[in-house]
Amino acid sequence: MKQNNDGILYLFKKNKVTFFHGRGSFVKAAEGGYELQVSGAAEETLVAKQVVVATGSNARALAGAPFDEQNILSNDGALRLGAVPKRLGLIGSGVIGLEMGSVWRRLGSDVTVLEGLPTFLGAVDEQIAKEAKKAFDKQGLNIELGVKVGDITHSKKGVSVAYTNAKGEAQTLEVDKLIISIGRVPNTHGLNVEAVGLQLDERGAIVVDDDCRTNLPGVWAVGDVVRGPMLAHKAEEEGVAVAERIRSTRACQLQHHSLGDLHQPRNCLGRSDRATTQSQWSCLQGGHLPVPGQWSGPCAGRHHRHGEVSGRRGHR
Numbered sequence: 001m002k003q004n005n006d007g008i009l010y011l012f013k014k015n016k017v018t019f020f021h022g023r024g025s026f027v028k029a030a031e032g033g034y035e036l037q038v039s040g041a042a043e044e045t046l047v048a049k050q051v052v053v054a055t056g057s058n059a060r061a062l063a064g065a066p067f068d069e070q071n072i073l074s075n076d077g078a079l080r081l082g083a084v085p086k087r088l089g090l091i092g093s094g095v096i097g098l099e100m101g102s103v104w105r106r107l108g109s110d111v112t113v114l115e116g117l118p119t120f121l122g123a124v125d126e127q128i129a130k131e132a133k134k135a136f137d138k139q140g141l142n143i144e145l146g147v148k149v150g151d152i153t154h155s156k157k158g159v160s161v162a163y164t165n166a167k168g169e170a171q172t173l174e175v176d177k178l179i180i181s182i183g184r185v186p187n188t189h190g191l192n193v194e195a196v197g198l199q200l201d202e203r204g205a206i207v208v209d210d211d212c213r214t215n216l217p218g219v220w221a222v223g224d225v226v227r228g229p230m231l232a233h234k235a236e237e238e239g240v241a242v243a244e245r246i247r248s249t250r251a252c253q254l255q256h257h258s259l260g261d262l263h264q265p266r267n268c269l270g271r272s273d274r275a276t277t278q279s280q281w282s283c284l285q286g287g288h289l290p291v292p293g294q295w296s297g298p299c300a301g302r303h304h305r306h307g308e309v310s311g312r313r314g315h316r
C-alpha cells in the first residue's frame with residue numbers, strides 16, 4: 001500500500017500536481033471560481049476555476065445497528081481486524097460482502113452469510129452466480145438465502161443476530177464479529193454543497209449529465225459519488241474524460257450503457273476485475289465476443305498467472 005501511495009505522490013510531483021492532505025469543502029462561489037477549504041493535516045484556503053468532486057462512497061448502515069468498527073463492521077473495519085475472529089457473521093451477499101467473507105474464511109473463520117434475497121448474486125450473470133456459489137460452498141462459507149434480519153445486539157462476548165430463515169423459522173446467529181455489507185451510498189458528507197448550491201439527487205448522489213458536468217459551471221463530479229455503477233474503472237475513465245474536457249483536448253464520450261454491458265460478466269469476487277476487463281477488451285479487439293450468460297473467467301490473464309482459472313470457456 002505504501003508503495004502504491006508513494007507512487008501516486010511521485011506521479012503528482014512529476015506532473016506538477018500540488019497535493020493538500022486534508023478534507024476539502026466548498027466555502028462559496030468566488031470571483032473566477034470557487035473558494036475551497038482544506039482542513040486536516042493541511043489547512044488551506046484555495047480558489048479554483050474548475051473543481052472535480054471525486055469523494056467516493058460509504059458503506060450503507062443497517063437501521064438499528066450502526067457501525068462501531070469493533071464488533072459491527074463495515075468493509076473498512078473488516079479489513080482492520082487485528083486477529084482472525086473464530087465466528088464471523090456477514091449480512092449481505094453482494095460482491096463486497098462475499099469478498100470479505102471469503103478472505104476471512106480462508107484465514108480460518110467460520111463464516112455465516114445472511115442474505116435477504118432468495119437468489120444468490122441475483123444482480124450478476126446467472127452462470128457466473130452458479131459457478132461462484134459452487135466456489136464459495138467449496139471454501140466452506142455457510143450461506144443462508146431468503147432470510148429476514150431482526151434485532152442485532154452486541155456485548156463483550158460478541159454479536160447476536162435474530163433472524164427468520166427462508167422457512168419462516170426464528171433463528172439466532174451468535175458471532176464474534178459481524179460485517180454488514182448491504183450496499184454503498186454516495187459520499188458528500190462535509191462537502192458543504194449547500195454553500196454553493198450543488199445539486200444532489202434523492203439518493204444523495206451529485207447530479208451530473210453524461211459529461212459529468214454538475215449544475216454549477218466549472219464543477220464536475222465523477223466516480224461513486226455520481227450515478228452509475230460503483231466500479232473503479234468507471235470512476236477512473238470518468239476522471240480521465242473530465243480532465244480531457246477541461247483541457248478540451250479530446251472530447252471523449254464515455255458510453256455508460258456499453259460500460260454496463262461490457263462489465264456484465266465481470267468476476268470481481270476477491271480479485272481485481274480490471275484484469276477481466278482488459279482481457280475482455282482484448283477478446284473484443286481480437287474479434288471474440290464473450291457469450292452472454294457464460295463464464296468468461298478463463299479469458300483473464302491475471303487468473304492464468306495465478307493458476308486460478310475455473311469455469312468453462314465462453315468465447316466465440
Ligand SMILES: Cc1cc2nc3c(=O)[nH]c(=O)nc-3n(C[C@H](O)[C@H](O)[C@H](O)COP(=O)(O)OP(=O)(O)OC[C@H]3O[C@@H](n4cnc5c(N)ncnc54)[C@H](O)[C@@H]3O)c2cc1C
Nearest residue numbers: 023024054055056057075223224230231232233235268273
Ligand atoms: C471492499 C471493496 C472492494 C471493491 N472491489 C472492486 C472491484 O473488484 N472492482 C471494481 O471495479 N471496483 C471495486 N470496488 C469499488 C471501487 O473501489 C470504487 O468504485 C472506486 O474506488 C470509486 O472511486 P472514486 O474515486 O469515486 O472513490 P474512492 O476510490 O472511494 O476515493 C474517494 C477518496 O476521496 C476521499 N475523500 C472523501 N471525502 C473527501 C473530502 N471531503 N475531502 C478530501 N478527500 C475526500 C476519500 O478519503 C477517498 O480517498 C470495491 C469497493 C470496495 C469498498
